[in-house]
Amino acid sequence: MxxxxxxxxxxxxxxxxxxxxxxxxxxxxxxxxxxxxxxxxxxxxxxxxxxxxxxxxxxxxxxxxxxxxxxxxxxxxxxxxxxxGMSSEILGVMHYFAELVIEFFPDHEPNEKVYRLIGAALDAIDTASPAQLPALVRYFEIWMLKLSGFFPDWRHCGLCGRELTPEPSRGSSIWLTNEGLPQCTTCSGQMGEELHAAEWRLIQEILTQAPAAFAARSRDLRVVNPLGQIGYVATRLINRVLERELKSFEVLDRLKPD
Ligand SMILES: [Zn+2]
Known part of the structure; x- marks a missing residue:
């Protein structure tokens, strides 16, 4: 043995x-x-x-x-x-992260990137203010989807393959299907949810920055709240992949901004 x-x-x-x-x-x-x-x-x-x-x-x-x-x-x-005595918000986030890892990755499949992501996300939680926690949750969700191969290619239309740019002024915007898959204006028939430029940039930040740096960046969320929209998209993708809602969603509901 x-x-x-x-x-x-x-x-x-x-x-x-x-x-x-x-x-x-x-x-x-x-x-x-x-x-x-x-x-x-x-x-x-x-x-x-x-x-x-x-x-x-x-x-x-x-x-x-x-x-x-x-x-x-x-x-x-x-x-x-x-x-x-750790806060119930932090505990809720940690349980949610654990549940995502348990649900997204099969047993006995090595993934060093997931291991490092967990460590970096926990370090970020240590230094995050309560107001920064939602950003960390979005970060972790997107990366769980990405590392398990379920995050769609958000640079190209899922139907015709055209390159997507979030520039409504040039007549090209990005539309998300009910399942959270991106399509160009033509293919979508402008049905579904529009992914705005701010949200598009936010996804790019998530995919290129470390979690602590991403969470620490100050954002003016008074006018638009792209984080909330990213959360909506990520949640739909997660539900689609797992074909059910996670138990910890309930706990996390309390973290959602009004
Ligand atoms: Zn298209």
């Missing part, structure tokens, strides 16, 4: 029998895995606080052939992200 060793983020834990927990990790080496932490529910568990949400750990586990669940052999904290 080979012993594996890798860094990992804790995404979720749940109870298994009296003393054990099943944990879902996102590992640097092999992507998402599920493992049993024996004795983790005991009062004086050797796991301590290492199995809290998004704790980064040095994980050692044994993997039997043909067994879906690995067996956790040790789990040492590299960095904790969870603390008593």
């Amino acid at each position: 080979p012993l594996h060793e890798t860094d990992a983020f804790v995404l979720r834990t749940f109870t298994l029998k009296e003393a054990d927990k099943v944990c879902i990790f996102f590992t640097r080496e092999t992507g998402k895995i599920r493992g049993v932490a024996h004795g983790a529910r005991r009062l004086r568990s050797r796991y301590g606080a290492s199995l809290e949400l998004f704790t980064e750990v040095s994980l050692r586990y044994l993997q039997k052939e043909n067994k879906e669940l690995v067996s956790v052999s040790s789990c040492e904290i590299i960095r904790s992200r969870f603390f008593e």
Whole structure:
């Protein structure tokens, strides 16, 4: 039975029998895995606080052939992200991020980019003001879609392939279908939702900037709120991919600007 060793983020834990927990990790080496932490529910568990949400750990586990669940052999904290008294907004965002990673990525599929995105997004949460959290949520959603291959090519019309530019003055604008797929003015028949230049630029920022830099940029949201519109688009795409609404949407509703 080979012993594996890798860094990992804790995404979720749940109870298994009296003393054990099943944990879902996102590992640097092999992507998402599920493992049993024996004795983790005991009062004086050797796991301590290492199995809290998004704790980064040095994980050692044994993997039997043909067994879906690995067996956790040790789990040492590299960095904790969870603390008593953290705001319910931040906790809600972290649960949502964990749920997105769990839902979007299959088990045992390595993805170093996702691993690094999680770390960078958590760093950004650490320094973000409450007002910056929605920007981080949008950032993470777009990148989840992108890294799982479900973010549409927003530079070209989904039907005719024409290059899209958000310049209504030149008669060319971008329209989103009910499913959030971009089309040119002609193909869309101007049906659906128009993607405005500000939203277009925002997506470009998300795809080219680090999360902390993106969240920290000050935006005047009094006149237009492109972030809200991006959130609408991202949510529709996510629902379409997963064919259902995520549980954490409910928690996040409280974060939405009026
Ligand atoms: Zn077209």
